[in-house]
Structure formats: structure tokens, C-alpha cells
Amino acid sequence: SQTIHQWPATLVQPVGSPLSLECTVEGTSNPNLYWYRQAAGRGLQLLFYSVGIGQISSEVPQNLSASRPQDRQFILSSKKLLLSDSGFYLCAWSVRGASYNEQFFGPGTRLTVL
């Protein structure tokens, strides 16, 4: 069966520090991968998605970037964190090329920027 991992589970970082959040998927190949941010009291905002290694689409201009160095690995990064980057970050995957596009979510990373 497929599983999706995210780490760390929680992170507290000072403003201006770098960020690296990692997401890995097991049990599937060639998945589509997604990064979402969930701010308090708001829905989920799609930040990035990827349909293959090195292929990243950005949905919202921001202080963050994403990379996909391996087929089942998706990394969210920042060079200098802002207070507004605080939130709950969710990684998700879906089957590429399927006639439907159900997404499966990881457990999330709670990021607090102080």
C-alpha cells in the first residue's frame, strides 16, 4: 500500500532563517506531488505541484520554493523565513495519468516562525 511521510512534524524557526521540509511517498511510482499551506481559519492553498522530476509549477508568488530531486521526494524550501510563512504545511500525492485525480495527504508539518 502507499504511504506518504512528512518531516519534521513540528518546527519552530526564527525570522530570516532557512527552511527545508521534506515529503516522501512509498508504494507508488511517478506520482503527482503537491505542497499546500493551511493558515489558521483558512482553507488549503496550493503552493506547488509537480508532475515529474525537476518539474515544478508554482501557484502563488511567495517566499518559498520547491524541488523534486527524486521521483518520490518533494522538498519545500525557503532561504529566509517570514512571519507570514507560519502555518500547517501538507504534502499530497495523486496517481499520474489516472482518469480521476484523487489526492492523498500526508500528516503535515506545523511551522511556527517567531
Next chain:
Amino acid sequence: AQSVTQPDIHITVSEGASLELRCNYSYGATPYLFWYVQSPGQGLQLLLKYFSGDTLVQGIKGFEAEFKRSQSSFNLRKPSVHWSDAAEYFCAVGSRSGTYKYIFGTGTRLKVLA
């Protein structure tokens, strides 16, 4: 513009009472439709989905949802709520065109009274 509206931010029901969570969408064509549930500090779990066919879909945990094209709605229902149903519920739409992107509603937080 494409959008998903969940008009109820908070809903409180008594255990054993029936539940209906509303979801309306604005989309160029009939999208894929999803309901997810999120327990505090956790990722999202898929409750049910609509792709085509029967407009009344059954999901996990005793939930069901009805797609009404004329009303652009996909409301979630449960005949008898359990205390463990307390969580946040998200409606989402996905494109049939293969862009693999979801649009999420802002969520409805459900509180269950004993």
C-alpha cells in the same frame, strides 16, 4: 472564477442528531467533487468522492453526499452524528482536464455535544 464555498464556518450538533454540511462550487464544467475530514493537527482523510453516475455517493464513517448539478452543490450528510465526528470538513473540486489541481473550500468545523 473557479471557487468553492462552504458557507458555515462552525456547526454544532448534538450527538445522535443528523448533520448536513453545505458546499457550493463555481466551475466551468462539472468537476470532480470531494469531501475530506481533518482531525486537529492531522492530515486530510478522504470521506467520499463524486466522478460520475449516481449523484448520491456513499463514503466512509457513514457519510454520504449528493451532487446537484442545478444547484452546483455537493452537500455532505450523516443521519446520526457520533462524538468522534468532531473535526474540520473540507469540500474540494478537481479538474477533469488533467491539471491535477484542487480548489478547496475554507472548511466547516464541526462540534458535537454529548
